[in-house]
Amino acid sequence: MYDVIIIGAGVSGCAAARYLSAYDAKVLVLERAEDVCCGTSKANSAIVHAGFDAVPGSLMAKYNVEGSLMMEALSRELDIPYKRCGSLVVRTESDPREGLEELLERGRKNGVEGLEIIGRERLREMEPNISDDAAEALWAPTGAIICPFELTIALAENAAVNGAEFRFDTEVTGLEPFKTADGDGWLVKTDKGDFEALTVINAAGVYADKFHNMVSEKKLHITPRRGDYYLLDREVGDFVSHTIFQLPDDMGKGVLVSQTVHGNIIVGPTAFNIEDKEGVNTTAEGLAAINQKAGKCVKNIPLNQTITSFAGLRAQEDGKDFVIGEPDDAPGFYDCAGIASPGLSSAPAIGKALAEMIAGKLDLKKNPDFWPIRHGILKPSDLDLEQRTELIKKDSSYGQIICRCESITEGEIIDAITRPLGAKSLDGVKRRTRAGMGRCQAGFCSPKVMEILARELKVPMSEITKSGGGSKLILENLKDGLSEESEGLKAIAKWAADREKAEAAGKEAENA
Amino acid sequence: MLNYDLVIIGGGPAGMAAAVSAKDSGIDSILILERDDKLGGILNQCIHNGFGLHHFKEELTGPEYAQRYIDMVKERGIEYRLDCMVLEISPERLITATNKKDGIFQVQAGAIVLAMGCRERTRGSLNIPGYRPAGIYTAGTAQKLVNIDGLMPGKRIVVLGSGDVGLIMARRMTLEGAEVLAVAEIMPKSGGLQRNIVQCLNDFGIPLLLSTTVVDIQGKERVEGVTLAKVDEKLKPIPGTETHYDCDCLLLSTGLIPENELTRNMGAEIDRKTRGPVVTKEFETTIPGVFAAGNVVSVHGLVDDVSKEALIAGKAAAEYIKARA
Numbered sequence: 001m002y003d004v005i006i007i008g009a010g011v012s013g014c015a016a017a018r019y020l021s022a023y024d025a026k027v028l029v030l031e032r033a034e035d036v037c038c039g040t041s042k043a044n045s046a047i048v049h050a051g052f053d054a055v056p057g058s059l060m061a062k063y064n065v066e067g068s069l070m071m072e073a074l075s076r077e078l079d080i081p082y083k084r085c086g087s088l089v090v091r092t093e094s095d096p097r098e099g100l101e102e103l104l105e106r107g108r109k110n111g112v113e114g115l116e117i118i119g120r121e122r123l124r125e126m127e128p129n130i131s132d133d134a135a136e137a138l139w140a141p142t143g144a145i146i147c148p149f150e151l152t153i154a155l156a157e158n159a160a161v162n163g164a165e166f167r168f169d170t171e172v173t174g175l176e177p178f179k180t181a182d183g184d185g186w187l188v189k190t191d192k193g194d195f196e197a198l199t200v201i202n203a204a205g206v207y208a209d210k211f212h213n214m215v216s217e218k219k220l221h222i223t224p225r226r227g228d229y230y231l232l233d234r235e236v237g238d239f240v241s242h243t244i245f246q247l248p249d250d251m252g253k254g255v256l257v258s259q260t261v262h263g264n265i266i267v268g269p270t271a272f273n274i275e276d277k278e279g280v281n282t283t284a285e286g287l288a289a290i291n292q293k294a295g296k297c298v299k300n301i302p303l304n305q306t307i308t309s310f311a312g313l314r315a316q317e318d319g320k321d322f323v324i325g326e327p328d329d330a331p332g333f334y335d336c337a338g339i340a341s342p343g344l345s346s347a348p349a350i351g352k353a354l355a356e357m358i359a360g361k362l363d364l365k366k367n368p369d370f371w372p373i374r375h376g377i378l379k380p381s382d383l384d385l386e387q388r389t390e391l392i393k394k395d396s397s398y399g400q401i402i403c404r405c406e407s408i409t410e411g412e413i414i415d416a417i418t419r420p421l422g423a424k425s426l427d428g429v430k431r432r433t434r435a436g437m438g439r440c441q442a443g444f445c446s447p448k449v450m451e452i453l454a455r456e457l458k459v460p461m462s463e464i465t466k467s468g469g470g471s472k473l474i475l476e477n478l479k480d481g482l483s484e485e486s487e488g489l490k491a492i493a494k495w496a497a498d499r500e501k502a503e504a505a506g507k508e509a510e511n512a
Numbered sequence: 513m514l515n516y517d518l519v520i521i522g523g524g525p526a527g528m529a530a531a532v533s534a535k536d537s538g539i540d541s542i543l544i545l546e547r548d549d550k551l552g553g554i555l556n557q558c559i560h561n562g563f564g565l566h567h568f569k570e571e572l573t574g575p576e577y578a579q580r581y582i583d584m585v586k587e588r589g590i591e592y593r594l595d596c597m598v599l600e601i602s603p604e605r606l607i608t609a610t611n612k613k614d615g616i617f618q619v620q621a622g623a624i625v626l627a628m629g630c631r632e633r634t635r636g637s638l639n640i641p642g643y644r645p646a647g648i649y650t651a652g653t654a655q656k657l658v659n660i661d662g663l664m665p666g667k668r669i670v671v672l673g674s675g676d677v678g679l680i681m682a683r684r685m686t687l688e689g690a691e692v693l694a695v696a697e698i699m700p701k702s703g704g705l706q707r708n709i710v711q712c713l714n715d716f717g718i719p720l721l722l723s724t725t726v727v728d729i730q731g732k733e734r735v736e737g738v739t740l741a742k743v744d745e746k747l748k749p750i751p752g753t754e755t756h757y758d759c760d761c762l763l764l765s766t767g768l769i770p771e772n773e774l775t776r777n778m779g780a781e782i783d784r785k786t787r788g789p790v791v792t793k794e795f796e797t798t799i800p801g802v803f804a805a806g807n808v809v810s811v812h813g814l815v816d817d818v819s820k821e822a823l824i825a826g827k828a829a830a831e832y833i834k835a836r837a
C-alpha cells in the first residue's frame with residue numbers, strides 16, 4: 001500500500017514526488033515511457049516566465065509567480081543550469097498600442113517585480129537584431145531560462161534518493177475506489193499489475209483528462225496544442241541575449257526567439273490545435289509558420305543554422321487554467337491537469353502545493369532524512385586544466401571525448417547511465433549529458449554511446465534503443481551469423497568438405 | 513608542455529600525407545593527433561574499391577589506401593597519438609588535447625596542418641518534417657555500423673541524396689541483405705560519379721528518383737515509412753505527387769560539411785562557400801604557420817586529390833619552419 005501514487009513522470013509528477021519525498025510517505029511514480037521527461041516536459045521553450053502573462057487571480061498566475069521565485073534557489077539545490085537573462089515583449093508599429101500596458105498591469109497585479117516599458121533606443125541597445133519595426137517593449141528582468149530535461153531529471157533523482165519509487169514502462173489503464181484498512185483509497189490498474197494507494201496524483205499531461213473523467217462527474221477536456229520549433233547552432237548563440245516575445249494573442253505567446261542555457265538559439269513555437277495526443281510530429285505547415293512569423297520582432301534570424309526541429313504538445317484544458325487539487329466528488333484523487341504553459345515555470349510551486357495538500361490529508365510527518373541537495377553530472381569542461389588533469393588521473397574515462405560537438409566525455413556518459421534512475425537509451429543519455437545534441441545530431445557519437453550503453457547495462461548492442469519501447473536502433477547483428485553453430489558457417493563447412501571430397505575423388509580418378 | 517616543430521590535427525589521408533611530406537622535406541619533430549583509435553580517417557570504413565587509381569595507379573579499397581600511408585608514417589618513425597581529441601588551438605599555435613592515457617595536455621607547435629576532414633549534413637539541417645523515431649541515419653554513420661561493427665541499422669531502406677556516399681551505401685546495404693526501395697535526389701541530376709550510379713544502383717535494379725525529396729517521416733518509435741514527392745525548379749515539393757514507401761530506415765546522404773570548429777575558434781577566415789578555411793596556393797590559412805589540407809578545406813570526391821594537396825601543404829609547412837629556424 002502506497003501513500004501516494006503519481007501518474008506521469010513529467011516535470012509536474014517529478015516535482016510532486018520530490019516535495020513529497022520531504023515527508024515520511026511511501027511514494028510511487030508510474031510512467032508509461034522508459035524514462036522521466038518523455039512527454040511535454042521534453043519539448044517546450046524552456047522559459048521561466050516572469051508571470052505577467054497569466055490572468056490575475058488564476059492558478060496559472062499564482063503558481064507561475066511562486067514557481068519563478070523558487071526556481072533560482074532550486075537550481076542551486078539540484079545543481080542544474082539556470083540563467084536570469086530577462087525577457088522582452090516587443091510591440092511593433094502594427095500592434096495595438098494598449099497591448100503592453102495591459103501586460104504591465106497584469107504583471108503588477110500578479111506581483112511580478114521590476115517590470116517596465118522601455119523605448120526603441122534602449123531596446124535596440126539591448127538587442128541589436130531587433131526588427132526595425134519594433135516600437136517599444138515590456139522589460140521583465142526576472143524572466144529566466146532553464147534546461148527542462150535537467151530540471152525534470154534532477155527533481156526525479158532527488159525524489160528517488162529520498163525514497164520515492166519509480167516504475168517505468170508501466171502504463172496506468174484504470175482507477176477504482178478501494179476500501180483499505182486505513183480508509184478509502186484507490187486501486188491503480190496498469191499493464192504491469194495493480195497497485196494500491198491512499199491518494200493518487202494525476203499528472204498525466206495531455207492524458208490527464210482521461211484519468212480525471214474516470215473518477216469525477218465534472219468532466220475535463222484537454223486539447224493538445226502543438227508547438228513546432230527550430231533549434232539553431234551555438235555558432236549563432238549570441239544572436240539574441242534575452243528572451244524576445246511577440247505580443248500575445250488568443251493562441252498563445254506568439255513565436256519567441258531566445259537563447260537557451262546551453263548557448264543555442266530557440267525559435268518557436270507555433271500553435272496548432274490537433275486531435276492526436278501523440279502527434280509530436282513536425283509538419284511542413286508548422287515549419288513554414290515559424291519561417292513566416294519569427295521575423296516579426298527580430299530581423300535576419302539565421303534559420304539556415306538550424307540543427308534540429310521538434311514539436312511539443314500543450315495540454316490545453318477548456319477552462320484555460322491549471323486544474324489542481326481534489327475534485328469535490330473524488331476524495332483522495334488530486335488533479336495536476338491542464339498544465340499548459342507556464343507549467344514548467346510553475347512546477348516547483350505546484351509540486352510543493354500538492355505535497356502540502358496530501359501531507360495535510362494523510363497527516364504526514366516530515367522525513368527526517370530528507371536531503372534536498374543533488375549533485376549533477378560532473379562536467380570536465382567546467383574545470384580548469386589542473387583540476388581536469390587530476391580528474392583524468394583518478395578516472396581515465398574523463399579523458400576520452402565521445403561527443404565531439406558538445407565535448408562530452410565517456411566519464412559523463414557512464415555517470416548518466418549508472419546514477420539513480422540512470423539512462424537506458426540513446427535519448428536518455430542525450431537528455432542527461434547533451435551527447436548527441438550538437439550540430440552533428442549524434443551522427444558521430446551514437447555508435448559509441450550505444451557501445452557504452454551495451455557495456456554498462458550488459459546487453460548486446462543490438463538491443464539498445466533510441467528511446468525505449470520499439471525504438472530499436474539495430475535490426476540485425478551481422479556477426480551473429482558468425483558463431484560456430486550458425487547455419488551459414490555450417491553450410492560453408494559442408495561446402496568445403498564436399499569440395500575436398502570431390503577434388504580427392506577427381507585426383508583418384510586421374511591417378512587411376 | 514610539449515614542443516613540436518609541426519603538429520598535424522587529424523590522422524586521415526590528408527594528415528598522414530602532410531606528415532610524410534614534411535618529414536621528407538627535412539622536418540623531424542612531427543606529431544599527429546588523431547581522435548579515432550587508428551590512423552586512416554574515413555577510409556577505414558570505406559571498404560569498397562575505387563581508391564588510388566591516380567595516386568598509386570592501381571585500384572585499392574579504402575583501408576588498403578590508408579595502409580599505404582600508415583606504413584609510410586611508421587617507416588619514417590613519425591610520432592602519433594590515437595584516441596586523442598584536440599579541443600582547442602590558440603592563434604599562437606598552442607594546442608590543447610585530451611586522451612585517456614595522457615589526460616589533458618598542451619603542445620606548442622612551430623607550425624600546424626589542420627586535417628580534420630568533414631562531417632555529414634543531418635536531418636535537422638534539411639528541415640524534413642515528421643516524427644523523430646529510431647531508424648534515421650546519415651549514410652556515414654550507417655557505413656560505420658555495417659562495415660566496422662557488423663550491425664544492420666535497417667532492412668527496408670530509402671536513401672535520400674545520391675552523392676557517392678549514398679550510392680555506395682545503397683549497394684552495401686543490398687549486399688548485406690537489405691532491400692533498398694529507392695534513392696531519392698532533390699536535384700534534377702545525381703551528384704555522384706557515373707560509375708557509381710551504374711555499379712551501385714543500375715546493377716542492383718535500385719531506382720534513382722530525380723527531382724524528388726522526403727516530405728514526411730512516419731513511425732513513432734521506429735521508422736515505418738516515408739513520403740516522397742517531386743519538387744519544382746525551386747526545389748519546392750509539388751502537391752499531389754506524394755508517394756508512400758513502407759520502410760524501416762531512412763539513410764541521409766545529403767552532403768558533407770568541412771569540420772572547422774577549431775579553425776573558426778582560432779580566428780582563421782572561413783570561406784562562406786566551401787565552409788573551409790581560406791587558403792593560399794600553399795594551403796596556408798589566414799593565420800601564418802597554420803596550414804590546412806583535405807576535406808577540412810573543401811569536400812573532395814577523390815582521396816587521390818586529398819593526398820596530392822596534403823603533400824603540398826606538408827612541404828609548405830616544412831619550408832615555413834625552416835625559414836624560422
Ligand SMILES: Cc1cc2nc3c(=O)[nH]c(=O)nc-3n(C[C@H](O)[C@H](O)[C@H](O)COP(=O)(O)OP(=O)(O)OC[C@H]3O[C@@H](n4cnc5c(N)ncnc54)[C@H](O)[C@@H]3O)c2cc1C
Pocket residue numbers: 007008009010011012013030031032033036037038039040041042043044045046047048049170171172173203204205206207225226227228269312313314315339340341342343344345346
Ligand atoms: C510548445 C510548448 C512551449 C512551452 N513553453 C513553456 C515555457 O517556456 N515555460 C513554461 O513554463 N512552460 C512551457 N510549456 C509548458 C510546459 O512544457 C508543460 O506545462 C509541462 O512540461 C507539463 O509537464 P507535465 O509533467 O504536466 O506533463 P508531461 O511532461 O507531458 O508529463 C506527463 C507524463 O505522463 C505520462 N503518462 C501519460 N499517460 C500515462 C499513463 N496512462 N500511464 C503512465 N504514465 C502516463 C507521460 O508519458 C508523460 O511522461 C510549453 C509547452 C509547450 C507544448
Ligand SMILES: Cc1cc2nc3c(=O)[nH]c(=O)nc-3n(C[C@H](O)[C@H](O)[C@H](O)COP(=O)(O)OP(=O)(O)OC[C@H]3O[C@@H](n4cnc5c(N)ncnc54)[C@H](O)[C@@H]3O)c2cc1C
Pocket residue numbers: 521522523524525526527545546547548552553554555558561562563564596597598599627628629630652655676677680771774805806807808812813814815816818
Ligand atoms: C563514404 C565515402 C566514400 C568515399 N568513396 C571514395 C572513393 O570511392 N574513391 C575516392 O577516391 N574517395 C572516396 N571518398 C573520399 C575520401 O575518403 C576522402 O576524401 C578522404 O578520406 C578525405 O581525407 P581527409 O584526411 O581530409 O579526411 P578524413 O579521412 O575524414 O580524416 C580526418 C581525420 O581527422 C580526425 N579528426 C577530426 N577532428 C579531430 C580533432 N579535433 N582531434 C583529433 N582528430 C581529429 C578524424 O578522426 C579523421 O581521422 C569517400 C568518402 C566517403 C565518406
